[in-house]
Amino acid sequence: MLLVACTIALAACGAGSGERPRLSSKAEPPGSTTSTTLPSYVSLVATASVPELQVFETATSPAPARTFANPWLLNDDPDLEVPLVFLVAERDGEWVKVNLPERPNGSTGWVRASDVTITQNRYRIVVELDAHQITVYDGESILLQEPVAIGKDATPTPPGVYYLRVLLKAPDPNTVYGPYAYGLSGHSDVLTSFNGGDGEIGIHGNNDASVLGTSVSNGCVRMSNEGITRLTGILPLGTPVLVG
DSSP states (O other): OOBOTTTOOBOTTOSOOOOOOEEOOOOOOOOBOOOSOOOTTOEEEEEEOSSEEEEBSSTTOSSOSEEEESSEEGGGOTTOEEOOEEEEEEEETTEEEEEOSSTTTTOEEEEEGGGEEEEEEOEEEEEETTTTEEEEEETTEEEEEEEOBEEOTTSOOOOEEEEEEEEEEOSSTTSTTOSEEEEEEEEOSSOSOBTTBOOEEEEEOOSOGGGTTSEEESSOEEOOHHHHHHHHTTOOTTOEEEEO
16 A cells, blocks of 8 residues: 555555545554653654744755645645654754655654654554564564565565554445555655555555465555554554564
8 A cells, every 4th residue: 555645545555446544543642751861662753843844954954955734634635634743863952853754765854853842652663574574562562463465576565764654544444445544654666656646655454364464565564454453542653664
């Protein structure tokens, strides 16, 4: 599945049809923190606290390279607002380096610390492509582990470090998307567009459990419907996703 992050066209799902998933807000982010000594498994999430977030190429750049709207609108619908979150890569005094949800994968930028709220997150997702397996960690403990379907040879799931950007609930849980879908910050390396969107990758359920453990999608990660449903009540936006 490729979740088109702004228009949310579930792109890399492969065959299947159905009404696109809608916003869901089951999971809530953890509380803010000022701690500077963190366990190795804890990541930091930056949530924009200003309506227009300026992003700079470096912490010394004289002008922003681009601006992100906060909240951003799903399908450009003013009734479907999504909080603007980033996975933090580095902190340096009054500046925060964040992973950006844009091409090329791995893009980063700097934002003013005063323009974001930093929170701790003890969860992380690891997708092992060769093993066709997803493992979700709560700290050092395994919360969930199960087989997944990944991209086929022509449209592989791109390795990299991403984060959960949006959570969607499917109007019909019996389509290829299953009941829920997470849109990630990454993009397909093969598909530059899909269903009118930019080819963002995602993690979602399925309507055919027999494909789990195989390479059949256009770049998405498909997991069990029971698994994805469980995660939606736990994982906050900004949770890191390591694919490799």
